[in-house]
Amino acid sequence: MASIDTGGGDSHKKGPGVKKAKKLSTRVDMTPMVDLGFLLITFFIFTATMSSPVGMDLNMPKDTNKDEEQTKAKQSGALTVMLGKDNNVYYYEGELAPDGSNFKQTTFKGIRDEIIRKRKEVIAAYTGNAACEEKAREKGKDPRKSCEDEDFIVVIKPTANATYKNTVDILDEMTINNVRRFAMVKIADTEKELVEATEGK
Template identity: 25%
Template structure:
């Protein structure tokens, strides 16, 4: 600490020196630490509770092909034109609208498609639903269909490639 010398006083003399009192200064860091830990806790909890939106898909083991009777297969074709084409076995596909508008102008799967899936699965407990999505179809359509199958607790479904043969089947639709 620097001192100011007054005239007439010697340097080494202690007599006559007036000792300056230093005013104490103390910074309380407690509120800042409290805020830091509060923010740290907030960010830790919010990142822990946010879960990623993933869908669990179980892939069967590679044992070869599984034989299923043709009458137990419901093929659901989605070419991307806003319609779904459902056919049971080798029957002609039935044309059903994929979406319907709800009250607040949101789209949801059509009630006709839901009722057809529910009816067919209650009639035949061995039914396997094969979903085929065309190149022009949107990924959201596939996710909506899989979500609807999960909501209806239908766990016997399969995803398959959309082929030119499927386009020919769609042209035969009723």
């Protein structure tokens, strides 16, 4: 509430001369505003919905020992990516060499370049896939574009020292680079040994 203080006294001096205007001072009482502020804060606290932890849904393949139920992938089109500690990324193409000569270390920026390069390599080597192209035609899609990278697959293998963020980041790379076939599987003992040896554990 605002109030005006007229200051009291005469509005002008007696006698001849120019009349002086009254000096007015305005004072605003902020007490009601403070009460309103606390009332609004209390209202929003009690009506706000507490945010629940949000998890990421990840569809994992079913464990099976039957050959007919396992997903087949050409070794020539496979890129295996392993996630280590301290944001380290390791990879190899095709099958891991017995001496580990094709086992390499890189960064997340580097692995993106490798994914792009490998995908282009697989597309360039595409010679046709009758079954895949027939399915694409049935769905009204371009047969070649739908099947040219069919043999390209990224196998993701996080180690025990990999962070949740690293796992999410590598899955994001699959979307960014339009990788349609990828799988997250358990790291093999030989691969784990190579990672630990590289990290000096």
